[in-house]
Amino acid sequence: MNDARPPQGAQAALRAVRLLKRFSIERPEMSLAELSKASGLNKTTTHRLLRALQSEALIDRNPATGAYCLGAGLMALGVQALASSDLRRRVRPVLRALARDSGETATLEVPVEDSMLILDEVAGRHVVGAAGNIGTRWPIHATSTGKAYLAFDDGCLERLPDKLSPVTPKTMTQREDFQAQIVDIRRRGFAMTVDELEDGFAAVATVIRGPLGEVQGALSIGGPTQRMDAARRAELGSVLCHAATRLNPRF
Amino acid sequence: MNDARPPQGAQAALRAVRLLKRFSIERPEMSLAELSKASGLNKTTTHRLLRALQSEALIDRNPATGAYCLGAGLMALGVQALASSDLRRRVRPVLRALARDSGETATLEVPVEDSMLILDEVAGRHVVGAAGNIGTRWPIHATSTGKAYLAFDDGCLERLPDKLSPVTPKTMTQREDFQAQIVDIRRRGFAMTVDELEDGFAAVATVIRGPLGEVQGALSIGGPTQRMDAARRAELGSVLCHAATRLNPRF
DNA sequence: GGACTTCGTGCCATAATATGAAACATTGCA
DNA sequence: TGCAATGTTTCATATTATGGCACGAAGTCC
Numbered sequence: 001m002n003d004a005r006p007p008q009g010a011q012a013a014l015r016a017v018r019l020l021k022r023f024s025i026e027r028p029e030m031s032l033a034e035l036s037k038a039s040g041l042n043k044t045t046t047h048r049l050l051r052a053l054q055s056e057a058l059i060d061r062n063p064a065t066g067a068y069c070l071g072a073g074l075m076a077l078g079v080q081a082l083a084s085s086d087l088r089r090r091v092r093p094v095l096r097a098l099a100r101d102s103g104e105t106a107t108l109e110v111p112v113e114d115s116m117l118i119l120d121e122v123a124g125r126h127v128v129g130a131a132g133n134i135g136t137r138w139p140i141h142a143t144s145t146g147k148a149y150l151a152f153d154d155g156c157l158e159r160l161p162d163k164l165s166p167v168t169p170k171t172m173t174q175r176e177d178f179q180a181q182i183v184d185i186r187r188r189g190f191a192m193t194v195d196e197l198e199d200g201f202a203a204v205a206t207v208i209r210g211p212l213g214e215v216q217g218a219l220s221i222g223g224p225t226q227r228m229d230a231a232r233r234a235e236l237g238s239v240l241c242h243a244a245t246r247l248n249p250r251f
Numbered sequence: 252m253n254d255a256r257p258p259q260g261a262q263a264a265l266r267a268v269r270l271l272k273r274f275s276i277e278r279p280e281m282s283l284a285e286l287s288k289a290s291g292l293n294k295t296t297t298h299r300l301l302r303a304l305q306s307e308a309l310i311d312r313n314p315a316t317g318a319y320c321l322g323a324g325l326m327a328l329g330v331q332a333l334a335s336s337d338l339r340r341r342v343r344p345v346l347r348a349l350a351r352d353s354g355e356t357a358t359l360e361v362p363v364e365d366s367m368l369i370l371d372e373v374a375g376r377h378v379v380g381a382a383g384n385i386g387t388r389w390p391i392h393a394t395s396t397g398k399a400y401l402a403f404d405d406g407c408l409e410r411l412p413d414k415l416s417p418v419t420p421k422t423m424t425q426r427e428d429f430q431a432q433i434v435d436i437r438r439r440g441f442a443m444t445v446d447e448l449e450d451g452f453a454a455v456a457t458v459i460r461g462p463l464g465e466v467q468g469a470l471s472i473g474g475p476t477q478r479m480d481a482a483r484r485a486e487l488g489s490v491l492c493h494a495a496t497r498l499n500p501r502f
Numbered sequence: 503g504g505a506c507t508t509c510g511t512g513c514c515a516t517a518a519t520a521t522g523a524a525a526c527a528t529t530g531c532a
Numbered sequence: 533t534g535c536a537a538t539g540t541t542t543c544a545t546a547t548t549a550t551g552g553c554a555c556g557a558a559g560t561c562c
Contacts, residue, residue: 016268023335069335071332080274080386081323
């Protein structure tokens, strides 16, 4: 939906944002040199941008090591963003119902860059893989929600990186394979992954649409592959589509 | 702790960040003209920055109205920031214990700009005012945690805005009043507010220190003023100080 | 139904702004 | 003690961001 055309005349702002995005769970703290090298920016430039971000509390420093890390201001902005989106609030009760009725874990996800971000999650009855995964991001091509986006959101294919790295042996890595699946997904109304994101994990997903028919997010139900045979996937997929339809303000 | 010296040579980045901060709960969506006026930036400049932010998914647009709002990328960054700070993880069990033992609500807060941000919260036994306040921000001068910061974090006084607007009739609004309190707070080891943030609400708070003695955050216990007479406040304050000490890695 | 306002967007000359090489100050390591 | 790596500051340069202006579209008021 929201394509990202290459802007111009805001290089510094872009660079600053990209610096922030360099941080990850694996690397929550980075030195100036690391950041500079990783982002390809001059050391001085990096330093100046970081200083600016720090003055706005988006960047903090470990007082012991002097390393840079994400700051409290970002937490505030993130929470603000979460609170602002009424999507989460609207979908919350639906997630509960889905989790209750299916016994599996239900999630609400949106695309960010080339991955799917878990916005909200309600664990199912079965206590298997369910954990606080809110905020986790998975490759778009290895998730059921990602596939749903690819099938139903025009222009989402551009989000797919050129190189599709496999997460499990079953992960789809050829762009052509998607073309075939997309037809099925559109006809069926929902997407699925089986052992493609994690071995032993399967999920079904579909998209939520807004008043103008634009895609606002994706719902999924997922659980152990054993419990998710073809018949059950079809059943859950149908439940999912029904829920998504009721979330559409046009109905 | 982290003072914000005026940076230079990163104007564009700063302006972009400040645009993001213009959004609030009351105004989750704004038009270009509004943002431009509110931030004092030229319309063209505002537009260019917003475009850049949008391309990075920090800004999104309401497809129906075309209004700007905070984007999913910010949620991702915010969650990332929350996950990165091990502060929350470390303090979580302590909050639980505090809430359990006292029956009141315990929070973990950090300063952002001129307010205190609730990073985490565990509701007490009594179901009174406890709600999902994580992400809420309160004026630094009207909160117990804010006072604790003012007393124990050098240079935090600079965070105090010149004009201290009263939140309730009891809110302290004179800078001089703080000077007197700060001495008491330092000797006592914890700060308190009674009916200053909300009528009928009282709380005690103290700070958590890191390995170098630097202030990392603030803990609070709060509840209805009726239950929080002077004796109980002293008792809870003592409990709080004990908990804060145990959180210090030097012990 | 036409004149007017307000909105987002594109263009472009200007100079203010951000840039990066180099040098400096500190700290940790050999 | 010397070496290497770090974060930090300075400064001349031109790249980059700026904002005035103009355009098309959508909405509003007579």
